[in-house]
Amino acid sequence: MRVKSNSIFIGDDLTQTLLEIPKSLFALAKNDIKEPEAGIDCIICTRHWHQVCALHLDQIWSEGFICTTCIHQYNIKRKENHYIASKLSVNDLSSQLEKRVNDFLHNQGCQTGHVTIRILSSYDKICLVKPQLKKYYPCQAANGYPYRTKAIFAFQKIEDVDVIFCGMYVQEYDEHCPAPNTRRLYILYFDTVHFFQPKIYRTNVYHEILIGYLDYVKQHGYMYAHVWAYPANEGIDYLFHRHPYEQRMLKPTRLQDWCKKMLDKAIAERIVIDYKDIMQDCLDNHVQTVLDIPYFDGDFWPFIIENNIEKLEQEEYANLDDPFESEDSTEISGKRKSVNTYEHKKLKKTTDPMSNSTYLLSTIFSAMEKYKDTFFVIRLHNQITSYSTGNEINAVIQCDLMDTRYAFLSFACDKNYEFSSLRRAKFSTMSLLHELHTSTTDKLIYKCNACRQQCDIRYHCRECKDFDLCEKCYDIEPQHEHEMKRSILSIVDVSQYGKQNSLNVDDKSIANILYKITAMKINATLN
Ligand SMILES: [Zn+2]
Numbered sequence: 001m002r003v004k005s006n007s008i009f010i011g012d013d014l015t016q017t018l019l020e021i022p023k024s025l026f027a028l029a030k031n032d033i034k035e036p037e038a039g040i041d042c043i044i045c046t047r048h049w050h051q052v053c054a055l056h057l058d059q060i061w062s063e064g065f066i067c068t069t070c071i072h073q074y075n076i077k078r079k080e081n082h083y084i085a086s087k088l089s090v091n092d093l094s095s096q097l098e099k100r101v102n103d104f105l106h107n108q109g110c111q112t113g114h115v116t117i118r119i120l121s122s123y124d125k126i127c128l129v130k131p132q133l134k135k136y137y138p139c140q141a142a143n144g145y146p147y148r149t150k151a152i153f154a155f156q157k158i159e160d161v162d163v164i165f166c167g168m169y170v171q172e173y174d175e176h177c178p179a180p181n182t183r184r185l186y187i188l189y190f191d192t193v194h195f196f197q198p199k200i201y202r203t204n205v206y207h208e209i210l211i212g213y214l215d216y217v218k219q220h221g222y223m224y225a226h227v228w229a230y231p232a233n234e235g236i237d238y239l240f241h242r243h244p245y246e247q248r249m250l251k252p253t254r255l256q257d258w259c260k261k262m263l264d265k266a267i268a269e270r271i272v273i274d275y276k277d278i279m280q281d282c283l284d285n286h287v288q289t290v291l292d293i294p295y296f297d298g299d300f301w302p303f304i305i306e307n308n309i310e311k312l313e314q315e316e317y318a319n320l321d322d323p324f325e326s327e328d329s330t331e332i333s334g335k336r337k338s339v340n341t342y343e344h345k346k347l348k349k350t351t352d353p354m355s356n357s358t359y360l361l362s363t364i365f366s367a368m369e370k371y372k373d374t375f376f377v378i379r380l381h382n383q384i385t386s387y388s389t390g391n392e393i394n395a396v397i398q399c400d401l402m403d404t405r406y407a408f409l410s411f412a413c414d415k416n417y418e419f420s421s422l423r424r425a426k427f428s429t430m431s432l433l434h435e436l437h438t439s440t441t442d443k444l445i446y447k448c449n450a451c452r453q454q455c456d457i458r459y460h461c462r463e464c465k466d467f468d469l470c471e472k473c474y475d476i477e478p479q480h481e482h483e484m485k486r487s488i489l490s491i492v493d494v495s496q497y498g499k500q501n502s503l504n505v506d507d508k509s510i511a512n513i514l515y516k517i518t519a520m521k522i523n524a525t526l527n
């Protein structure tokens, strides 16, 4: 785009003729519309403060806000805030991670604010096998893969207040989970906001958290960990609402190097045995059908598999329909077409289910070949370990607010809790901690009353109290007796779900899928 005198010239390529549009046709707008900040008055001197700067919540200090000037001048003792990170309940995972990170900092001779790590949510879920795959392998495909999901978050005391700076969502598929997911771990999201101090240890601390977690799951008998290292697209937040504008995102190759650096440290510590890309892992494991590829909630491959099966079925349908009808109407002569279709059929689709299955796998492999560099398969044990992964002894931590990233993101979004600056991160963390301690009954997410899965698109009964169904269960006969209203959870990127039907298998759309499913992906800062 170019601006010149009274016109604006628009075009993708500056070397080409640009489209001229008079300035008068444009409406004046601001790039970043900021909401006016909430204000608050000191109850003694009545000076007006930004609520965020004042770090005041009436729920914590019900007597009202007293500014720092008055606190000093009148020697007032401000009531202590008890809703702090270190007072959230601990378990063995959180203690182990916290100890590791603080020991690391201590050993570096780093005098810095204490790091607190807590598991904010931990409960059992099922990764349902998507419908196309289920239809393709009606007998062999599992219905779903049960797993334990955990939300792990890290806080640091900065100027005596907790600041949240790192979070991850993980999926643990234990020894009872059917193959190929047995004893596998999937890191779904890892996200940071760059407030950890001092800055020079930031990357190290992120690595310590990840290595500490790999160490923990290794001790509990997990064999493999999977990471999809793919940075967030601009404007998409994985976990924290509104990242600092100046926080630089790693480019995909830098992010892969970031992961490799972390994994090499873990190898040196004998926590990780080795790591490879997903393609190599499939070859080493002699994957025979797509059913042998590990299948995780929110991962890239389940989407690609669905998509490719659909594409195959469309081809088959087109072929059955009329062998002389080409899919591409711009093609040449009818005779040539029929030969093409025949060859195509012979090469790709046959009535033999075995070779169809092989063909499907080959389409997945060719996608894998292209994207393998972003998918890490990390080996933690050499042989099948016999000990239990021990999720039974890990207490469930039910927390609607942190159950999923959607819940956390929509909470932050609704209440304007930004992480765009240290000032705001302090206030947002304080409010979040208060919420976590008092665990409000506010329902931020909706769970389907039939299948208990979280629904982004939900059908709400107009008559029953608190009755919602997900899209899938809503379609199941017999339908619910009352009229239901469809609504969509309003957060930034719900668009990623429910759209998979429109996806295509070519490169452009794979890039598109990558864009739409912003699933895992590590989002880390440069030092
Ligand atoms: Zn005052």
Ligand SMILES: [Zn+2]
Pocket (backbone or CB within 6 Å): 049, 050, 053
């Ligand atoms: Zn202010």
Ligand SMILES: [Zn+2]
Pocket (backbone or CB within 6 Å): 448, 449, 450, 451, 452, 453, 469, 470, 471, 472, 473, 474
């Ligand atoms: Zn449901």
Ligand SMILES: [Zn+2]
Pocket (backbone or CB within 6 Å): 461, 462, 463, 464, 467, 480, 481, 482
């Ligand atoms: Zn009803």
